[in-house]
Amino acid sequence: MIPNMQHLPRAIKQRRPLIHNMTNVVVTNFTANGLLAIGASPVMAYAREEAADMAKMADALVLNLGTLSSELVESAITAGRSANLHGVPVMLDPVGAGATAFRTKSALAILREVRVSMVRGNAAEIAHLIGESAGIKGVDADDTGEDAPVDLAARAANRLGTIVAITGKEDVITDGSKGYVIRGGHPLLTRVTGTGCLLTSVMGAFAAVENDLLAAGAAALAFYGAAATRAFEAGGFRGPGSFQPAFLDALYEMDRYEIDEEAIVCHRALAGRGFLQ
Ligand SMILES: Nc1ncnc2c1ncn2[C@@H]1O[C@H](COP(=O)(O)OP(=O)(O)OP(=O)(O)O)[C@@H](O)[C@H]1O
Numbered sequence: 001m002i003p004n005m006q007h008l009p010r011a012i013k014q015r016r017p018l019i020h021n022m023t024n025v026v027v028t029n030f031t032a033n034g035l036l037a038i039g040a041s042p043v044m045a046y047a048r049e050e051a052a053d054m055a056k057m058a059d060a061l062v063l064n065l066g067t068l069s070s071e072l073v074e075s076a077i078t079a080g081r082s083a084n085l086h087g088v089p090v091m092l093d094p095v096g097a098g099a100t101a102f103r104t105k106s107a108l109a110i111l112r113e114v115r116v117s118m119v120r121g122n123a124a125e126i127a128h129l130i131g132e133s134a135g136i137k138g139v140d141a142d143d144t145g146e147d148a149p150v151d152l153a154a155r156a157a158n159r160l161g162t163i164v165a166i167t168g169k170e171d172v173i174t175d176g177s178k179g180y181v182i183r184g185g186h187p188l189l190t191r192v193t194g195t196g197c198l199l200t201s202v203m204g205a206f207a208a209v210e211n212d213l214l215a216a217g218a219a220a221l222a223f224y225g226a227a228a229t230r231a232f233e234a235g236g237f238r239g240p241g242s243f244q245p246a247f248l249d250a251l252y253e254m255d256r257y258e259i260d261e262e263a264i265v266c267h268r269a270l271a272g273r274g275f276l277q
């Protein structure tokens, strides 16, 4: 079980951490609404002229490469360095890494220039960051339907020197030696754009209120998956269009969820690799 986890959604509602997002044009509104729903305070700020100032006053910085440009990469590095100087955790979502050389190169430049606290992506994105090829089409991973890619996450964490989360049917998060596999969520999440992007920002909100970043990230994955399950179980929707607001409503109630210990498991394959029980 993850230590000190159950109270984190309440801590977010009480402290309303400021989350500075440099994100993509597809998911901007959804990300702001999702962060508001959990009680965090979102701000989107991109200009080179203000990136360092905003990052400095934030409680977490989220860098998302979904609709990147060279200007965004430059601003992201400026913001990231400012966050590093002021002890602000930095999340990186390398959207579409591997789909084009520019995306991979930009993500690696940020990882080189900024001390990134956590990287979250799908398996294909994370594989490409460490030079391993995997199926990727646009910004979506080819769904292999396989179990959580624990070894890939651990290799990436060690190579990149940061916490790595890989999401999919099951989620995994690791610092390269310890880690968690989290079951939950719902396949409908893949039919609504930006659920991964919002998750990276939600991880930022958890990192803002908990210094143990591995536990914070694992808790974020568990609560986010639980919200998706609740939204599905509550019913009353016909498909992705009506699932999206139901999911936002479920995120709003996240502080009421008891995380089922069964949802966070020591994956069979983790035995003997230093992963926690
Ligand atoms: N098959 C699945 N079953 C249950 N949950 C899933 C499934 N696939 C993804 N998820 C969940 O969906 C959320 C987003 O993860 P995903 O891996 O799809 O991110 P992503 O590819 O970065 O998405 P996007 O680019 O649309 O933001 C996570 O909470 C993950 O656990």
Ligand SMILES: Cc1ncsc1CCO
Binding pocket: 024, 026, 027, 065, 066, 067, 095, 139, 193, 194, 197
């Ligand atoms: C569809 C899409 N294209 C670039 S970013 C994005 C949102 C999901 O990552």
Ligand SMILES: [Mg+2]
Binding pocket: 093, 095, 096, 121, 122, 139, 196, 197
């Ligand atoms: Mg993504």
